[in-house]
Amino acid sequence: MKKFLNSTDDFLKESLQGFGAAHKDIISCHYNPNIITRSKATKKGKVVIISGGGSGHEPMHGGFVGYGMLDAACPGFVFSSPSPDQMIAASEKVEGGAGILFIVKNYSGDIMNFQMASEMITGASETVLINDDVAVEDSSYTTGRRGVAATVIVEKIVGSLAETGGSLKECKILGDKVNRNSGSMGVAFSSCTVPAAGKPTFKLGPDEMEFGVGIHGEPGRRRDKVQPAQEITNELLGAIIEDLKLENNGEILLFVNGMGGTPLTELYLLYDNAKKTLDNKNIKIARSLVGNYCTSLEMQGASLTITKLDQELKKHWDSPVHTAAMRWGL
């Protein structure tokens, strides 16, 4: 295993320390338990948005803490659910008197721990469950569909509503809507290596890809020979379009997400190929996001996410955001 680290025990702590120091104008990192909060206190009366999950998907979620997006994030160890004491500590630190919305990816451990926390905190809370991965039903750590890259879109859009005065109920409804409007699917060319494991999570032959891979390296629909990018794109989009029942002339957000080890040139090539496919179907790309936002450590691969848009979603997508990993309008 080749990684920049000193010991697997200190890996997460040192990484969080660096993140906290590099972005101290935006966020603060706290330890025992590990949480990331905005560096400014919550405005009274604001619904707060808290997310979290295993580390290894950076910049998700810590990179999305800041104005217009999350109020706090709870990073578990690499690919391990955060514990309820993290969510409770985060809730106590950022609570603004108007309730807490938890954004949780659909993994059994995450759900159990966020649910435990929501029962233990005082005050109102709601949960938006993300399950956008159209690749497979049920998986290594999941009952139902996995929650993957659409989490980024949900956090941006709901974060905007909360920032502009949305109530807890309104934020919950909007979050569920964005999740329902979104579908994702990914492909891996290589495995990732969890630091504590020290060896690749799975093995792929020199000409193989995992089609429909999960963000922890979970199996997808099949193992196959690497295909040309246009064919991969067509199959990923076909599955998403069918799932979302996308119609001609609809407006969408197209999100090309890198898994961590794929160069930007290849992500933009995928964007080009996806645009050709969508143009042919008269589906209009009204908003775009391209980059490494929901990663799987150093995995080579990419996922495509489509979110059906309307005026409300476009407004909240375009609104100002100021986080370590996503910033515009400020």
Next chain:
Amino acid sequence: MKKFLNSTDDFLKESLQGFGAAHKDIISCHYNPNIITRSKATKKGKVVIISGGGSGHEPMHGGFVGYGMLDAACPGFVFSSPSPDQMIAASEKVEGGAGILFIVKNYSGDIMNFQMASEMITGASETVLINDDVAVEDSSYTTGRRGVAATVIVEKIVGSLAETGGSLKECKILGDKVNRNSGSMGVAFSSCTVPAAGKPTFKLGPDEMEFGVGIHGEPGRRRDKVQPAQEITNELLGAIIEDLKLENNGEILLFVNGMGGTPLTELYLLYDNAKKTLDNKNIKIARSLVGNYCTSLEMQGASLTITKLDQELKKHWDSPVHTAAMRWGL
């Protein structure tokens, strides 16, 4: 070779098409010859900043075209110099009547072609040559030191001066100053694979790193066993600090740059380790940048860059920028 592509011949074109479509509010891509310009016309009387070089280092340089940074970029094929007709076409398209500053990394092919272009264009031009890599003198494609990640810092700071009315001479002087104030050094854990070559540029054993690697995989100071991150950091910083003759109590910008295949968690861990080293030496990190900005395709590795700061440099670093890869204040 596993890459998202359809053919090595169309790789760059399709990638540029995707880049152009995804960021059409900021930039326009033009073909035959390939150039990237701002989508808005140059304001009359503005010095224009043009950079370029081989592709494969994305987001550099195309990702830095936009308000407050570059006016145009000339992408060559992967790891190949752009040709003079690209610089000439870019100059004609963005010229604003106040002269052109070329920002060129110190590689023999780049220098030759930019020089040829500067002799063929009408109107005034100056060139800032970047040679921040303290690892080695002379290299595979270089006489003298290589130009690497400090290019990003130069483009940001000089771009700001040009945007706010700096003359050609002032921009040239500032660019040279930032280059002189900057030192970089990197380490690779894996090679990259140039699409047209189809195989890794160099080979590393399962426990080896290339210490002082170049951004095209050029040899560094030595091949060595992978060391703990703190030791790697200390040696990289030691070489840079010695080169820059950094003194106690000086203010610096610390730039932790990923080579393309390294997760953000590891880059932030390097930031933490670097901060510890710099704190011990009473060197103050006044500004920070962490991420994949000057990459080498999918190479796993990272580089550290230090730029000595003063009030002028801080002002131009902090000023608004709106490009695909770097955006704040707008």
